[in-house]
Amino acid sequence: MNSKTVAQLLSQDETLQDVSVKGWVRTFRANRFIALNDGSTINNIQCVVDFENFDEALLKRVTTGAAIHVTGELVESQGKGQSVEIVVKTLEVLGDSDPETYPIQPRKHGFEFLRRNAHLRTRTNTFSAVMRLRSSLSFAVHKYFNENGFNYMHTPIITGSDAEGAGEMFKVSNLDAKNPPLNEDGSVNYKEDFFGKETNLTVSGQLEAETYAMSLGKVYTFGPTFRAENSNTTRHLAEFWMIEPEVAFMDLDGNMDLAEDFMKSVLGYVLENNKEDLEFLDNRLLQEEKTKPQAERIAMSLIEKIKFVVDNNFKRVSYTEAIDILRNSKPNKKKKFNYIIEEWGADLQSEHERFLVEKHFKCPVILFDYPANIKAFYMRLNEPDHEGRETVRAMDILFPGIGEMVGGSQREERLDVLKEKMKALDIDEKELWWYLDLRKYGTAVHSGFGLGFERLVMFATGMGNIRDVIPYPRTPQNAEF
Template sequence: MTSKTVAELLSQDGTLQDVTLKGWVRTFRNDRFIALNDGSTINNIQCVVNSENFDEALLKRVTTGAAVHVTGELVESQGKGQSVEIVVKTLEILGDSDPETYPIQPKKHTFEFLRANAHLRTRTNTFSAVMRLRSSLSFAVHKYFNENGFNYMHTPIVTGSDAEGAGEMFKVTNLDAKNPPLNEDGSVNYKEDFFGKETNLTVSGQLEAETYAMSLGKVYTFGPTFRAENSNTTRHLAEFWMIEPEVAFMDLAGNMDLAEDFMKSVLSYVLEKNSEDLEFLDNRLQKEEEKLPQAQRSDMSLIEKIKFVVDNNFKRVSYTEAIDILRNCKPNKKKKFKYIIEEWGADLQSEHERYLVEKHFKCPVILFDYPANIKAFYMRLNEPDSEGRETVRAMDILFPGIGEMVGGSQREERLDVLKEKMKALDISEEELWWYLDLRKYGTAVHSGFGLGFERLVMFATGMGNIRDVIPYPRTPQNAEF
């Protein structure tokens, strides 16, 4: 007899004879009602046991967390809260669970406690829902790019270049840490290292993806990236996943079109496929917000926020226009912002981005043409504006509740301009010779963007801490599991 999943059984229109199911016990009430879950759905299925038909010693082993195999008859439920239930005929304990030490008891646990038990936290409703949504979003990413003619590219994890120029990278070496080979000046001789040069874990696959876009046309990366930034906050991880498409012959306007269409597509997918998980997380979030002062509560529920993105056209606004709006808005004039906007050139913070989205335009916003000095070297330089200010063809997409979601740009395709920018920022031409080659051999307009996958999962689940949307978070002083 083929074992069914809980999701399959709960979706049955009628009843079946002799069903079989394997899962983990959530609760066992009154020595009669087993709430069983196998991870296929947020919902448990009730298994009804007649204690007279089973050995007492066996029933004592039916404890929270135990893995069991039941067979029985699927019938219309006699109780409230479920349409069907299983009248158990046979019961087998596949794996015992010690009720005295099992951490995930049927009660409310703090997220801090669950992070310390991350290997078991997906046995709770909240984390099982979050991780099913993460899986669906991941599938939706690949689905979108596959259906739109993109080639999936696996960019290197070990790299000799720093795409962001931030210098916050993890070193990769097999040299003896206590006695490394040295040059005459006392510096480490990396020529004797495994790769013959200094190498790190990548912070981005963008530069390598650009090389493939300039031959395959449309490519994307979706893989792990690493940043040794000592930021122990709710929005930073040392290891995270990035989605990075790159497209040849596409300008900034096309890049904005692509990013908007992509975001709407993946979020529409989970609205359709993960409705039960979203409803659960939405209810959870609303209950949490009821504990907050009115001023700190969101104007929209979780599902409303997602639909806000899916159903609205994204407003496109230049950085210069946004600065004027922010400088003259009431929160800025009354000094309600933590970071007061005083002049053109300010690096916008989340509070500014959310004001533009949630209060001023009331729709997702794409900001473009940022000051050149606050953006990366590879972004296409515009002609100076009427006041002589230099901007680049960058764009950021801003969402409600979270601020910046996507960052991208038209890439600098002119060799002489790119060299000048690299020189000004002290970026080695020798290190990036292959990147400069793209501008020598068949250069063309091209663009792309980057999206931190965990930030997308946070938005879609309503979780407030990035540590809770990745299976095993890597943060300062923490590499457990």
């Protein structure tokens, strides 16, 4: 008899004489009712045991967390809360389970406790729902790009360049840490290292993706990236996943079109395919909000927030217009913002971004044409405006509740301009000779954007801490599991 998943059994429209299912025990009440879950759905299936037909020693082993295999008859449920249940004919405990030490008991656990037990936290409803949604979003990303003619590119994890210019990178070396080879000036001689040069874990695959876009046309990366930023905030990880499409012959307007269509598609996918998980997480968030002061509660439920993105056209606003709006806003004039907007050139904070989305425009917002001095060297330089201010063809997409979700730009395709920008920022041309080659051989307009996948998962699940949307978070002083 082939085993079925709990999800398959709960979706049955008719009773079945013989069914087989395997999973983990959530609860076992009154030596009669087993709540069984196998990870295929947030819902448990009830297995009804006639204890007179089973050995007492066997039933004592059916404890929370135990893996079991049951066979029986799928019948219409006599109780509330489920449409069908299994009348158990045979029951097998598949392995050992210590009820005294099993940490995931049928009660509410704090998230910090569950992070310490991350290898078992997907046994809870919240984390099983989060990780199913993460899986669905990942599939939706690949599905979208595949259906739109993109080639999937695996960019290097070990790199000799810093795409962002941040300098906060993890070094990769096999030199003897206690006795490395030294140059005459006392610095480490990386020519004797494995790669013959200083190398790091990548912060972005963008620069390499650009090289492939300029031959394959449309490419995307979706892989791990790393940043050695000593930050313990709820939005920072040392290891995270990035989605980065790059497209040849596409300008900033096309880039904004692509990003908007992409975001609506992947979020629309989970609205359609993860309804039960979203409803559970929506309710969890609602209960959490009830414990907060009225002034701190969010305006939209989780599902409303996702639909807010999927159903609305994104408003496109220049940085300059946004600054004027923020400077003249009530929160700014009454000094309610933590960061007061006083002049053009300010780097916008999450509070400003959320004001634009949630209060002023009441829809997702794409800001474009940012000041050149607050953006990366590879973004295309615009002609100075009427006041002589320099901007670049950058764009950020702002969402409710979280602020910036996507960052991108039209890339600088002019060799002379790119060289000047690199020189001004003291970026060595010799390190990026291959990147400059793209501007020598068949240069063309091209654009792309980056999206931190965990930030997308946070938005789609309503989770408040980025450590709770990745299986095993890597943060300062934490590399457990």
